[in-house]
Amino acid sequence: MNHMNDDGPEVAGPDVMELQGAFARRDDWQVKGWCRIERALDVIGTKSAMVIVRELLYGGTKFDELARRTQLSDAVASSRLKQLLADGIVERRPYQEPGQRTRYEYVLTDRGRALFPVLTALMDWGEDLEGDPRGGLEVTHRGCGAPVSAVVRCAEGHEVSVDEAAARIRDEAWAVAARERGRKASPPAVDN
Amino acid sequence: MNHMNDDGPEVAGPDVMELQGAFARRDDWQVKGWCRIERALDVIGTKSAMVIVRELLYGGTKFDELARRTQLSDAVASSRLKQLLADGIVERRPYQEPGQRTRYEYVLTDRGRALFPVLTALMDWGEDLEGDPRGGLEVTHRGCGAPVSAVVRCAEGHEVSVDEAAARIRDEAWAVAARERGRKASPPAVDN
């Protein structure tokens, strides 16, 4: 394990990410709750949450719109909206139509709208997945009319494919120290 | 749809997508299996599938690597890998280390690697989510070293925010006809 970068034949399939620095020893970094992907999925990892956000992005605001258009039951829509509310993805606003009592509409917060790339990436990926040869939706850039897709781009503006990407620990010195600390302070801190 | 764009007060919250064409009557298009997002989630909508793909992107290939690094149980890792295999996201390749018996390694297919934007978008979104002030991972562009993120971009190269996006039906004439057909042929075809 001291010489992990060149110990295998590694014939085919290096077309994934490169692990840099201490993270190259991948097995040293199995900490629960460490991965942002997992944390994201803990919040919006259910199908019902995703499709509700989808409808909110399509402009739905009222409870019955959201429930009907997502084809979720009232019960699921209700509890999921409550959870999305608690997680800061939607907020409720009172409104009143003439002759109606006060109701609430649901709108996405900034954090909710920030899910746009996630939904778009899923939509792109779902395209190659058998199904709609023609009936599907298309999301376009209003104004120029061109279809949109989710791409991975670096801060310098280059489009980045998987094999051009590298993963590393952001603040490695701190993380190594924290790991040492955690190891001594509370041995089972990883799992609980 | 004939007069749907200006029928409400619509005071606050138009900062989501615009629905164009026949899709502006959103309620006319509740068809099960119609949404690519849902179809995508039927395949990779579980946390276990996502984290396995994550590890595969990080270069893990062997069964025990994947199970250990994802912190999944053997059982879950096994059945999820089997499903990913069936769905064409991973493929198995036999390999043999000297003095060992033939084993299989798992590698992503093109379709699996195409999940890179999805995982990246989730990672980005998970960032604002309380947790790691410093300990987290960072994915960078190998070469220029700049951090990457998932963005929505149109075919013309413009970066597109939610409120600059529009959703419409790809082949509207066909879709309307198909809907009429379906309505006559099998009334409950929407729900079954």
Add this chain to the structure above:
DNA sequence: ACGCTGACTTTGCGATCCCTTAGTCAGCAT
């Protein structure tokens, strides 16, 4: 021949998701 190891598979369990059906509850209409 025998044991060991890595890679699964099986079994049994609790948690979560989502559904259907049946309430509740506020307040406008009558």
Add this chain to the structure above:
DNA sequence: ATGCTGACTAAGGGATCGCAAAGTCAGCGT
């Protein structure tokens, strides 16, 4: 006051997810 409607909430149930522990199975080492 009574009914009605829209917006939920509650209860019960099936499916799926994920876990831990135990079992299987191939083949290398001895």
